[in-house]
Amino acid sequence: GENVEQHPSTLSVQEGDSAVIKCTYSDSASNYFPWYKQELGKRPQLIIDIRSNVGEKKDQRIAVTLNKTAKHFSLHITETQPEDSAVYFCAASRRNTDKLIFGTGTRLQVFP
């Protein structure tokens, strides 16, 4: 069935360092890949997304890369700040069903 795997489950970095979170999806028909940030007790907030016709997308300190052949996509956060600390979820969907299949989440801690 449809599945999204996410690694690592926890990630600790020093402020200013980079953080990379990786996801692998199983459904080759997936064509939309959003990333959500969830702070404790709050709603998931979209931070960046990428569509299958694009290999990379960047928004200030955040970038996402997509390798459709390998069915991998990754989130890159540069110059991390303590306020980046949260749980990050990757997700995948395909246009004709549009439900989001979420990864298991990565708890990112940025230490000052």
Place this chain on the structure above:
Amino acid sequence: EPEVTQTPSHQVTQMGQEVILRCVPISNHLYFYWYRQILGQKVEFLVSFYNNEISEKSEIFDDQFSVERPDGSNFTLKIRSTKLEDSAMYFCASRYQETQYFGPGTRLLVL
């Protein structure tokens, strides 16, 4: 900026009771969803809704669950006879183009 809203923020109920969770999607959105998140776990899809009918539902969304759009603004999730394992955070979402916007969630605790 418009946001999806949900009420109540917390709901405590006894096993076997019915609960109704309410959502107000963003006004010009046409696609609506319910997801749930058991504490410490990932977000799981329950159901999608478009044009006043269910588009897709997951295995979790059994006969105890139902959704309704009773008027032009509200979107509800009803659980007819709650079970202990229904305890979770329930998120409503609405979609514009491909982006889904989540509400703040309702934390449901079944005792």
